[in-house]
Amino acid sequence: MLRNKAPKFISERFSLYLRALTQLEESGVKIISSDDLGRLAGGNGALVRKDLSYFGEFGIKGVGYNVSELRREISSILGIDRRWKVIVVGAGHLGSALIGYKGFRERNFEIVAAFDMDRTKIGTEYLGVPIRDIAELPEFVRRERIKIAVVSVPRESAQAVVDLLVSSGIRAILNFAPVKLHVPEDIFLNNVDLSTELESLTFLLTNLGGER
């Protein structure tokens, strides 16, 4: 069953497959083998075939995948063939940066509101996004049927915010606070670990850059 197969890491691989397929399509490549796709995405062909096998049968044995077709299928698997409304909780530096992040809108994510406790921010707008009182969050989430929230509050407040989000009906949370959060089993939580991103560079410097 998919849930037992560490789906978060599967979806990251699908994002990598999607990026590789988009580049292949732009380069005019029509057909690709699972081994080549795996290599381009930094994995291997067996993992590509296994990941895809959860979602049906793709490609022709001994020939490969149709690049455009597989790109569309993976967009649909990732759920980004539709627009999603997103709220941001915590309108500090990171929250403001996320509101201004141009990559979200380009990929069909729309930040519709931010929430904060700071009286000097509440009632203002940032880049056209209203900053609301966190006390209004439960009603807003229900009325607007928001499913996704981004948490950009200090680590000290993160668990209380997440509890409020869950009780308000949020189903999926992208958390930037560097702290382990607890959510019910049916809530999807993705923690962005910025240290891991720096580790990818120290790995390269150490192993390929002669910086040990």
Place this chain on the structure above:
Amino acid sequence: MLRNKAPKFISERFSLYLRALTQLEESGVKIISSDDLGRLAGGNGALVRKDLSYFGEFGIKGVGYNVSELRREISSILGIDRRWKVIVVGAGHLGSALIGYKGFRERNFEIVAAFDMDRTKIGTEYLGVPIRDIAELPEFVRRERIKIAVVSVPRESAQAVVDLLVSSGIRAILNFAPVKLHVPEDIFLNNVDLSTELESLTFLLTNLGGER
């Protein structure tokens, strides 16, 4: 050769192996098989064995890996068994959030300075980190032997900043600007794509959450 094997994605897997091994160690587990480690990190045993094979021979065939030993080896492979000095370019919302990010210091990354072009920011400090004139960057990087820079400027200025970093001697760049950057072959560039992080949630909502 390692460079041809998409090392960025290998290092992300090593970060996942490290997190899994740290949890195992905290739970008192002494020995783990490559298949179990692969499963915990969302991959498979073959990939674990292949990834480790670039760095030597680990574990005992038919038995598994010593958890503590492999955790130390992977810390060393990731290059995080030492302290790294890091600079941030762009002291806007995202730059300030990164300066305040507690996860960096905990993992041995120290932000020693931020750089900006904004005259009202230059000469000030944020959370003890001095904000300097970007004109001083080349000399600072050389004098302090900085190897790693984080780019948190608007996408329009990102390429110019990266060119300046490279000519100043920076070897590795963590880029948050949602734009494709060009760097020489011997410079390590890691682009953080925040949209991919949201895609991981829409994937779960779509496939496991009944939100299609």
